[in-house]
Amino acid sequence: MTQEFIDKVSSYLSQDIDITPISQGAEAIVFSTSTHPYLPKTRESHQKFIIKYRPPKRYRHPQIDQTLTKHRTLNESRLLAKLYLIPGLYVPQLLACDPYNGFIWLEFLGEDLPGGYGFSNLKNFLWMHDKDPYNDLVAATLHKVGIQIGLLHWNDYCHGDLTSSNIVLVKYGAEWVPHLIDFGLGSVSNLVEDKGVDLYVLERAILSTHSKHAEKYNDWIMEGFEAAYHEKGAKGIKKFKEVTKRFQEVRLRGRKRSMLG
Amino acid sequence: MTLPVALYSAPDGVEKNFIPTPDDPRYLTTEGRTTGPSDHVLNAGQIDRDKPSDPKYTADGSQLTYLSQLRTQLTGLQDDINEFLTRRMELAKNKKKAGAEEKRIQEEINQLLDGGDGEEDAD
Amino acid sequence: MVNLNTIPPKNNRDFYIAIGLEGSANKLGVGIVKHPLLPKHANSDLSYDCGAEMLSNIRDTYMTPPGEGFLPRDTARHHRNWCVRLIKQAMAEAGIKDPTLDVDVICFTRGPGMGAPLHSVVIAARTCSLLWDVPLVGVNHCIGHIEMGREITKAQNPVVLYVSGGNTQVIAYSEKRYRIFGETLDIAIGNCLDRFARTLKIPNEPSPGYNIEQLAKKAPHKDSLVELPYTVKGMDLSMSGILASVDLLAKDLFKCNKKNKILFDKKTGEQKVTVEDLCYSLQENLFAMLVEITERAMAHVNSNQVLIVGGVGCNVRLQEMMAQMCKDRANGQIHATDNRFCIDNGVMIAQAGLLEYRMGGIVKDFSETIVTQKFRTDEVYAAWRD
Numbered sequence: 001m002t003q004e005f006i007d008k009v010s011s012y013l014s015q016d017i018d019i020t021p022i023s024q025g026a027e028a029i030v031f032s033t034s035t036h037p038y039l040p041k042t043r044e045s046h047q048k049f050i051i052k053y054r055p056p057k058r059y060r061h062p063q064i065d066q067t068l069t070k071h072r073t074l075n076e077s078r079l080l081a082k083l084y085l086i087p088g089l090y091v092p093q094l095l096a097c098d099p100y101n102g103f104i105w106l107e108f109l110g111e112d113l114p115g116g117y118g119f120s121n122l123k124n125f126l127w128m129h130d131k132d133p134y135n136d137l138v139a140a141t142l143h144k145v146g147i148q149i150g151l152l153h154w155n156d157y158c159h160g161d162l163t164s165s166n167i168v169l170v171k172y173g174a175e176w177v178p179h180l181i182d183f184g185l186g187s188v189s190n191l192v193e194d195k196g197v198d199l200y201v202l203e204r205a206i207l208s209t210h211s212k213h214a215e216k217y218n219d220w221i222m223e224g225f226e227a228a229y230h231e232k233g234a235k236g237i238k239k240f241k242e243v244t245k246r247f248q249e250v251r252l253r254g255r256k257r258s259m260l261g
Numbered sequence: 262m263t264l265p266v267a268l269y270s271a272p273d274g275v276e277k278n279f280i281p282t283p284d285d286p287r288y289l290t291t292e293g294r295t296t297g298p299s300d301h302v303l304n305a306g307q308i309d310r311d312k313p314s315d316p317k318y319t320a321d322g323s324q325l326t327y328l329s330q331l332r333t334q335l336t337g338l339q340d341d342i343n344e345f346l347t348r349r350m351e352l353a354k355n356k357k358k359a360g361a362e363e364k365r366i367q368e369e370i371n372q373l374l375d376g377g378d379g380e381e382d383a384d
Numbered sequence: 385m386v387n388l389n390t391i392p393p394k395n396n397r398d399f400y401i402a403i404g405l406e407g408s409a410n411k412l413g414v415g416i417v418k419h420p421l422l423p424k425h426a427n428s429d430l431s432y433d434c435g436a437e438m439l440s441n442i443r444d445t446y447m448t449p450p451g452e453g454f455l456p457r458d459t460a461r462h463h464r465n466w467c468v469r470l471i472k473q474a475m476a477e478a479g480i481k482d483p484t485l486d487v488d489v490i491c492f493t494r495g496p497g498m499g500a501p502l503h504s505v506v507i508a509a510r511t512c513s514l515l516w517d518v519p520l521v522g523v524n525h526c527i528g529h530i531e532m533g534r535e536i537t538k539a540q541n542p543v544v545l546y547v548s549g550g551n552t553q554v555i556a557y558s559e560k561r562y563r564i565f566g567e568t569l570d571i572a573i574g575n576c577l578d579r580f581a582r583t584l585k586i587p588n589e590p591s592p593g594y595n596i597e598q599l600a601k602k603a604p605h606k607d608s609l610v611e612l613p614y615t616v617k618g619m620d621l622s623m624s625g626i627l628a629s630v631d632l633l634a635k636d637l638f639k640c641n642k643k644n645k646i647l648f649d650k651k652t653g654e655q656k657v658t659v660e661d662l663c664y665s666l667q668e669n670l671f672a673m674l675v676e677i678t679e680r681a682m683a684h685v686n687s688n689q690v691l692i693v694g695g696v697g698c699n700v701r702l703q704e705m706m707a708q709m710c711k712d713r714a715n716g717q718i719h720a721t722d723n724r725f726c727i728d729n730g731v732m733i734a735q736a737g738l739l740e741y742r743m744g745g746i747v748k749d750f751s752e753t754i755v756t757q758k759f760r761t762d763e764v765y766a767a768w769r770d
Contacts, residue, residue, distance in 0.1 A: 005712075024683070024713065024714065025683045026676070026679040026680040026682065026683040026684075027676075027679075027680075055712075057672075057676075057709070057712075058708050058712060059672070059675050059704075059705040059706070059708035059709045059712075060668070060671075060672035060675070060676075060705065061609055061668045061672065063608070063609045064609065064614065064668065064669065064672050067611075067614075068614065123684075160617060160618060161617075161618040161619075161680075162618065163618065163619075163684055165683070165684055185616065185617065185618065197569070197617055197620075201617060201618040201619070201620060204564070204565075204619075204620075205565070205618070205619070205684070207563070208556070208558070208563035208564065208565045209558075209684065209685070211558055211559045211561070211563060212559060253569075296461065297461075298458055298461065299455060299457050299458050301455065302448060302449075302452065302455065302458050305448070305449045305451070305452045306449045307448065307449055307452075307458075310447075311446070311458075311461060311462045311465050311466065312465065313464075313465045314465075314469070
């Protein structure tokens with residue numbers, strides 16, 4: 001059970017490091033801590049950091065488990081380090097990583113939404129606005145989400161697991177700035193196929209999680225996605241057409257697939 | 262009893278009625294000639310355990326029961342229909358082939374004529 | 385508010401009776417289900433708790449020789465020639481004497497599935513409907529699996545992993561529909577296992593997947609797995625690349641191709657991997673992917689229940705892995721059914737069809753009974769759910 005993992009993490013990190021479990025995702029358990037992995041502790045500091053831990057999955061063969069944990073932890077760290085340097089693209093800053101044990105230390109992002117809607121990821125944000133889904137704030141935020149994905153693809157990176165839970169909103173004044181997280185399945189790729197599948201995965205995730213307003217949501221995201229490419233001039237417009245064309249093909253493949261018995 | 266019938270009609274105007282002949286042996290069995298297992302599975306060593314059950318006779322053994330009559334007649338009718346449709350499909354296929362051949366010859370002739378014209382024009 | 389008692393049972397009975405006919409693939413199933421008429425169903429979503437009684441559940445599988453798959457034409461012939469016998473047997477077992485009085489609705493699989501076999505069975509359904517003057521309801525095969533699983537396990541709102549010969553989907557309910565969160569991007573899990581079984585030329589009886597499972601248990605080198613591609617994309621997965629790799633390995637093994645360093649020792653040429661090892665590695669790899677995408681969906685929708693349905697859901701190793709995953713999640717619960725209900729059957733069609741019937745959904749014209757090979761789970765409006 002979860003407590004078992006908390007104890008394990010605690011003993012691995014040593015008792016001096018305070019940890020508070022925040023969430024258990026499918027792949028990782030996320031903790032917050034006030035301890036920086038290597039900078040000295042200052043008494044006034046109220047800074048928080050994230051420790052992301054990929055526990056061993058006992059259901060799968062140890063050989064598969066070790067390979068995946070190491071690969072994904074390392075992969076995520078490498079991608080985050082590179083993506084953090086791209087102007088205009090927002091991802092959490094990588095602080096430290098231990099791929100063999102499945103640990104990553106990150107900058108803390110996001111906050112709790114008002115009214116008990118939980119942590120400020122896109123999913124909870126959209127659920128919070130479920131009663132008034134088509135307001136300007138939602139439209140603007142989703143547009144910015146699209147820009148982030150557009151920038152990611154323009155720079156030849158794919159996320160691999162785009163869902164509304166994997167986009168964290170950070171509040172700056174009155175506006176929400178989307179940050180992409182969870183790059184465990186990410187990749188460096190210039191293939192339109194990978195980008196098409198990325199968009200298809202997101203579209204389906206929105207459709208299944210936010211069914212009622214999915215069409216409009218997806219439209220806004222794609223508008224932002226287009227804007228990011230158009231920003232790059234003629235070459236961007238050309239690439240945008242290639243990606244969206246393939247996206248439509250992937251989508252068609254999905255619908256056409258026969259579903260026998 | 263009234264005989265089961267089938268009516269076929271196609272957009273090209275072809276119409277056909279199918280009526281079983283009660284005494285003909287092909288309307289007295291449940292094992293149709295076109296409704297057996299496919300050759301492919303038989304060649305792969307399939308043992309046919311999916312045969313339709315045999316028709317049943319009335320208590321005095323004098324004739325087939327009502328439902329068995331219907332079943333045997335429908336089996337024959339199905340054979341008639343399948344054979345008819347297979348012929349129609351072959352006909353359509355041959356027509357298409359013949360059409361393609363005719364078209365090819367016509368095109369060849371046209372090409373020769375065009376070619377001749379072209380050379381003359383070029384001069 | 386959902387009212388499952390919209391249509392009262394026929395003949396002033398205090399219970400409903402439905403016959404279900406299933407034949408979308410190589411299994412022909414006839415099942416009869418009884419629902420008591422209960423006041424509690426008049427105003428709540430208790431569709432997982434109908435108090436269903438299975439009066440009969442009969443199945444016959446079309447079998448082919450080793451190395452052969454089932455062809456539509458021969459499968460349709462099997463269903464055609466067994467359908468009446470199975471219906472008669474099911475009715476006798478359930479003690480139904482006069483279907484005109486005793487049966488409320490006839491349910492049939494409308495899709496998805498193979499065209500010809502679906503067609504054979506719907507003709508039987510239409511004939512019975514006319515013969516007995518009983519209404520028809522068409523059922524989506526996948527919804528049949530889900531509703532049967534919910535009724536048997538009493539899982540109220542689970543994430544469903546649907547794994548069978550033709551389907552691999554992770555499904556969760558929201559807003560009157562069963563939404564597909566993840567699915568295969570190419571071939572289905574059962575198809576992948578069946579095709580590998582054909583490469584190995586192992587018997588199709590009782591099912592190719594079962595025989596792979598038995599071989600995998602006997603793998604001599606469980607410690608060192610043969611590495612195969614691991615292709616999870618978000619909540620989707622891909623399996624064709626894995627099948628291609630393992631097929632290639634099996635062929636090299638049969639040809640005794642000593643150049644293959646994965647199978648044979650570099651220096652001694654000694655065989656390192658057996659057919660059983662390949663089966664084991666394939667299962668471990670595929671099932672790890674399935675459990676992973678299921679866990680992803682659970683985390684995404686904040687659910688802690690899983691229901692496994694479909695033929696591959698009988699696999700004990702898959703159930704074990706899923707159970708372990710649930711154990712490691714806070715309050716995780718796993719629900720699975722045994723092979724009476726996991727493998728395609730008639731009662732599941734009767735169960736889902738009867739829910740639809742009780743909400744007032746019946747076929748009004750035979751044109752609505754046309755079967756369809758492609759019929760996505762999320763196309764069905766689940767009127768019986770809240």
